[in-house]
Amino acid sequence: MKKKGSLNKSNSRSTLAVKHAHDYIKEKVIDFIIPPGEHINEVELAEALGMSRAPIREALNQLYIGGFVTFQSGKGFFCRKFSAKDVADLLELRADLESAAISHIGNKEARPDILAIYSTWKEVATKHREMNMDELVNADEDFHVKLAALAGNEERVKILRNINERVRFIRKIALEKEPRRSNFIGEHLKICEALMQQDQAELIKLLDYHIGINSSQLKPIIHEGLARIYAEEIL
Amino acid sequence: MKKKGSLNKSNSRSTLAVKHAHDYIKEKVIDFIIPPGEHINEVELAEALGMSRAPIREALNQLYIGGFVTFQSGKGFFCRKFSAKDVADLLELRADLESAAISHIGNKEARPDILAIYSTWKEVATKHREMNMDELVNADEDFHVKLAALAGNEERVKILRNINERVRFIRKIALEKEPRRSNFIGEHLKICEALMQQDQAELIKLLDYHIGINSSQLKPIIHEGLARIYAEEIL
DNA sequence: TTATGATATTTTGTCGACAGAGCATTATAA
DNA sequence: TTATAATGCTCTGTCGACAAAATATCATAA
Numbered sequence: 001m002k003k004k005g006s007l008n009k010s011n012s013r014s015t016l017a018v019k020h021a022h023d024y025i026k027e028k029v030i031d032f033i034i035p036p037g038e039h040i041n042e043v044e045l046a047e048a049l050g051m052s053r054a055p056i057r058e059a060l061n062q063l064y065i066g067g068f069v070t071f072q073s074g075k076g077f078f079c080r081k082f083s084a085k086d087v088a089d090l091l092e093l094r095a096d097l098e099s100a101a102i103s104h105i106g107n108k109e110a111r112p113d114i115l116a117i118y119s120t121w122k123e124v125a126t127k128h129r130e131m132n133m134d135e136l137v138n139a140d141e142d143f144h145v146k147l148a149a150l151a152g153n154e155e156r157v158k159i160l161r162n163i164n165e166r167v168r169f170i171r172k173i174a175l176e177k178e179p180r181r182s183n184f185i186g187e188h189l190k191i192c193e194a195l196m197q198q199d200q201a202e203l204i205k206l207l208d209y210h211i212g213i214n215s216s217q218l219k220p221i222i223h224e225g226l227a228r229i230y231a232e233e234i235l
Numbered sequence: 236m237k238k239k240g241s242l243n244k245s246n247s248r249s250t251l252a253v254k255h256a257h258d259y260i261k262e263k264v265i266d267f268i269i270p271p272g273e274h275i276n277e278v279e280l281a282e283a284l285g286m287s288r289a290p291i292r293e294a295l296n297q298l299y300i301g302g303f304v305t306f307q308s309g310k311g312f313f314c315r316k317f318s319a320k321d322v323a324d325l326l327e328l329r330a331d332l333e334s335a336a337i338s339h340i341g342n343k344e345a346r347p348d349i350l351a352i353y354s355t356w357k358e359v360a361t362k363h364r365e366m367n368m369d370e371l372v373n374a375d376e377d378f379h380v381k382l383a384a385l386a387g388n389e390e391r392v393k394i395l396r397n398i399n400e401r402v403r404f405i406r407k408i409a410l411e412k413e414p415r416r417s418n419f420i421g422e423h424l425k426i427c428e429a430l431m432q433q434d435q436a437e438l439i440k441l442l443d444y445h446i447g448i449n450s451s452q453l454k455p456i457i458h459e460g461l462a463r464i465y466a467e468e469i470l
Numbered sequence: 471t472t473a474t475g476a477t478a479t480t481t482t483g484t485c486g487a488c489a490g491a492g493c494a495t496t497a498t499a500a
Numbered sequence: 501t502t503a504t505a506a507t508g509c510t511c512t513g514t515c516g517a518c519a520a521a522a523t524a525t526c527a528t529a530a
Contacts, residue, residue: 251483252483252484253483253484286484286485287484287485287486288485288486289483289484289485290483290484293483309491309492310491310492
């Protein structure tokens with residue numbers, strides 16, 4: 001079925017076609033609605049979004065640098081795919097950046113932003129039972145990003161956001177498999193408390209454990225994740 | 236089987252226009268041949284490179300995500316510009332990532348890659364007097380990237396390469412101002428030695444000092460750099 | 471059958487064109 | 501004079517088109 005682009009009602013010029021394409025494709029890649037390694041057909045996308053190939057290609061070039069798609073000269077763009085090591089590398093990086101961030105938070109006294117994080121998460125703690133997995137992952141990412149943002153390094157936050165998007169599918173699985181959801185909820189609260197009490201040593205300890213740098217259950221989660229993505233393909 | 240061996244000059248098409256434009260524009264931005272904040276004229280670039288605007292725009296979209304140019308809807312692309320804090324943030328990030336890298340280098344025994352870095356730098360040490368500033372900065376970046384690469388996390392290396400490119404103009408000034416060039420040359424050698432001797436504590440100490448996280452002379456260098464870039468403009 | 475070659479189809483990479491937004495300049499009014 | 505409106509020019513954002521490369525399809529030979 002083909003649809004004509006003439007049906008664009010209330011065509012909001014405020015949202016550029018490139019941006020729309022970017023967000024649309026990124027979402028498909030993040031959730032692996034486009035399977036890993038699969039070729040991305042520009043014409044197909046252009047028709048689906050009711051635009052020409054030009055903005056599609058511009059968006060794909062953005063996603064290429066962002067690590068969401070790969071590129072082969074003459075063949076075009078493909079959904080990113082990764083090995084267990086690739087995922088582990090991204091998770092390691094994320095842990096390193098967050099660790100660095102908390103070590104760079106300066107004076108922690110009387111900071112409304114810390115309090116805001118705390119109270120937001122306390123709300124999550126009370127109603128996490130009514131939240132679905134997507135909402136939970138979203139809240140979790142938000143917590144960690146805001147934590148890192150306390151250090152005030154916007155560039156680091158940007159990178160962390162990018163990594164979060166790229167490993168989101170793994171984080172979803174990690175949360176699903178979390179035996180007792182209240183564990184990680186409580187850990188976030190403890191992190192906030194250590195922050196407010198300015199207990200740096202405790203803070204580092206808590207975060208290291210929470211992010212699970214040396215967590216032995218990380219490997220099986222990654223493999224579970226890859227198994228799902230790649231279906232019956234052998235890694 | 237191979238096809239008939241015809242001298243295919245068409246193979247010189249191997250360098251895509253997009254990639255050419257990307258490298259060309261990036262170079263101008265890195266060296267601030269395009270002044271910070273200046274609007275980038277697509278038609279001008281297209282004519283200068285003998286191509287149409289399409290590949291130019293694709294390249295610009297890549298550079299946008301890479302942090303080399305900014306974008307304003309309806310106005311186009313502009314050379315990146317930054318404040319003293321922006322530079323400091325990038326340098327902080329770079330330091331954090333390198334620190335994290337060396338803490339993740341596993342077994343350091345009998346590693347040819349470590350020896351290779353050492354011997355390469357020893358060569359630099361002997362002939363650094365005949366090297367110009369660009370060569371020196373290049374060698375320095377190379378050293379640090381290879382150091383970080385020892386940890387085996389390709390994604391981190393990618394980010395470090397990106398940051399190096401973005402702060403290169405500052406690093407050039409830092410090197411110019413280095414009172415005794417042999418200082419930093421010697422520090423690299425010491426870092427290698429600490430690596431080979433597996434003296435982790437010493438290694439961290441050396442690197443922290445070398446990268447100058449808390450170096451008080453960092454601030455004046457940044458300001459000197461920005462002053463040059465922005466010429467008489469006030470920051 | 472499998473391999474090879476010719477042919478048809480798809481898809482990329484790039485081009486030139488154009489409407490409209492943005493910007494500069496001139497003309498007009500206060 | 502200064503401020504505002506009109507005018508024309510520049511440049512962006514997107515489109516449709518096309519050649520060449522890549523891929524799929526089919527035919528033929530071993």
